[in-house]
Amino acid sequence: MVLFIEYPKCSTCKKAKKWLLDNNIDFEDRNIIENTPTEEELRKWITESKKDIKKFFNTSGLKYKELKLKEKLPIMSEEEKIKLLSSDGMLIKRPLLILGKEILVGFKEKEWEEVLK
Numbered sequence: 001m002v003l004f005i006e007y008p009k010c011s012t013c014k015k016a017k018k019w020l021l022d023n024n025i026d027f028e029d030r031n032i033i034e035n036t037p038t039e040e041e042l043r044k045w046i047t048e049s050k051k052d053i054k055k056f057f058n059t060s061g062l063k064y065k066e067l068k069l070k071e072k073l074p075i076m077s078e079e080e081k082i083k084l085l086s087s088d089g090m091l092i093k094r095p096l097l098i099l100g101k102e103i104l105v106g107f108k109e110k111e112w113e114e115v116l117k
Helices: 011-022 037-050 063-068 069-075 078-087 109-116
Strands: 004-005 027-031 094-099 102-105
Touching: 004 011, 004 109, 011 109, 037 102, 063 069, 094 109, 102 109
Parallel strands: 004 027
Antiparallel strands: 004 094, 094 102
16 A cells, blocks of 8 residues: 655645546555554655655645754754754655655655656
8 A cells, every 4th residue: 555645735736646646546545644654654755765865855844944954954963853853844855755665755746656656
């Protein structure tokens, strides 16, 4: 089963969800604010994705800027970053698409097509 983690008010998430529906892809929908990924989930997804943890941060978000994370992240440990991400869904780049060990961060139609078709 495909897990689609989104913030319903996010325009990119809306576009991604429409793409999933238009392509008849079954998915479980999860609101990133009401059901924020746990430290364990994030740790697993970051490891399995083989992506740098920075890719999981919503660097264009208000919360990211408010907390001055551009300056703070370089001196934080991986564990501190995971704990921070799990504390607030608005810090996580979205949407997230979880397909077993394939983890897609953000919506890039070409990338999603390659993985899902």
